[in-house]
């Protein structure tokens with residue numbers, strides 16, 4: 001059962017997060033639960049003394065004792081609540097840390113592209129926050145209930161034994177309804193994930209600055225809003241149906257409890273009228289029925305909630321225990337001496353999808369600058385992703401100096417690469433950090449950062465920012481300090497991304513996927529001149545649709561139909577008159593027409 005599999009790890013999170021607060025919350029809650037029974041017993045003695053009309057001093061003492069019990073319960077409960085809040089806050093940090101760590105440790109990209117896995121991560125976040133406090137609350141309530149049942153149960157059995165059976169029946173009914181509801185809640189949460197995904201997608205689109213221009217220009221706001229509202233309506237209708245079921249179950253449980261309490265009162269009152277029970281017995285008996293019913297129904301309620309939370313927590317356990325999405329060796333990657341070879345590499349993004357690479361054979365000799373060419377969708381970026389080992393080929397092998405890269409530790413492989421991706425990231429960090437994170441070990445090395453920025457032709461622009469390299473490249477804090485941030489243009493961001501990849505000056509392989517697509521003609525020419533000098537004698541792959549940028553490459557490889565269709569130097573390929581020559585002359589013709 002879910003509850004059993006998940007309860008131990010959930011409690012372990014609370015325990016690891018704070019032993020003192022967890023133990024404190026449990027001990028105090030248990031202590032607080034013992035006081036009402038003692039208080040009720042003092043109440044019984046008080047009423048018996050009153051009925052007998054004995055010693056006033058004793059009556060006062062019993063009254064004070066009974067009242068003090070209430071005050072002590074309230075004080076202990078308040079401290080226990082504080083400890084529980086502490087456990088909740090610390091467990092959330094502990095669980096989130098493990099969750100983010102587990103997702104970040106996945107070596108490949110496949111799981112992160114799987115919507116079902118992403119839903120699971122979202123559910124895991126929810127489960128991570130709720131499960132540990134829920135289990136702690138459940139444990140505390142279970143002990144409390146046990147004490148209350150033992151404390152009050154004796155009184156019930158002594159006064160009228162059949163009452164115990166009646167109580168047990170009413171509690172069993174509540175237990176069944178709560179457990180059914182908890183299962184329903186979990187199933188409901190899981191079933192609504194696709195709708196929720198749609199809802200958040202459209203909601204975030206409506207306020208996303210990157211989409212704002214197109215949304216306004218194409219008048220998409222109403223379309224996206226209505227799609228979001230449809231998703232919200234579906235989710236809300238489902239939530240309302242669930243709440244209706246919860247309400248019906250709650251009414252049924254309340255009716256059963258009231259009937260049982262009513263029977264208890266009738267039994268006690270007729271017993272007292274007949275003289276078989278004292279007034280104290282009556283107060284104790286009625287207090288006992290309420291004293292058992294209340295904690296047991298709280299426990300069952302808690303059981304229902306914990307069941308729901310633990311059901312969701314199962315997703316957390318699945319995510320944090322998920323195995324790596326790439327099977328790898330642990331050996332560190334040695335420096336490249338001969339070259340990298342792709343041997344009959346086949347690849348597709350999913351098992352039923354079309355093949356993107358269909359038997360690529362390619363050698364990237366050590367020290368050679370290789371240019372990669374192909375029409376949109378030819379598979380150039382995919383090939384780069386395989387070189388970085390974000391995925392493994394479905395067939396064939398990629399060899400690093402003759403050794404399959406699957407035998408190496410992926411982190412060690414990536415430490416030997418420098419790369420600018422076509423869809424690079426713009427980080428809300430300072431200019432220095434935006435470049436420095438390209439080599440985390442040199443994050444504070446401003447000389448190195450500036451050298452990389454100079455190579456990418458972005459140093460003057462960054463130096464001129466209000467706080468130079470310490471300026472935050474984000475508008476997130478401009479409301480509190482007008483010098484706190486700065487916005488860069490698309491081409492400037494691209495140069496920052498390029499500088500980031502150049503931080504690893506000693507990289508064994510430098511990959512540049514369209515590093516200058518957003519730059520103006522001047523900047524592009526200068527950047528490619530600088531890169532040409534930088535790439536000389538280094539192993540590099542440059543992808544560019546601007547074929548003139550690849551002219552100086554030691555080898556140009558043309559991808560087509562998922563294979564290498566031709567390769568050679570610029571001159572050799574022009575002479576061959578194949579695909580490259582066709583593309584090159586098309587571009588050259590375009591420039592000639594512009595000049596004419």
Ligand SMILES: Nc1ncnc2c1ncn2[C@@H]1O[C@H](COP(=O)(O)OP(=O)(O)OP(=O)(O)O)[C@@H](O)[C@H]1O
Pocket residue numbers: 113349356374375376377378379380381382383422
């Ligand atoms: N993450 C992905 N999941 C599924 N299919 C993908 C994914 N990324 C790319 N593809 C598909 O793989 C094919 C090759 O894409 P890729 O990005 O490698 O092409 P490319 O040669 O770099 O194109 P471009 O010149 O437009 O950048 C395309 O048909 C694309 O739809």
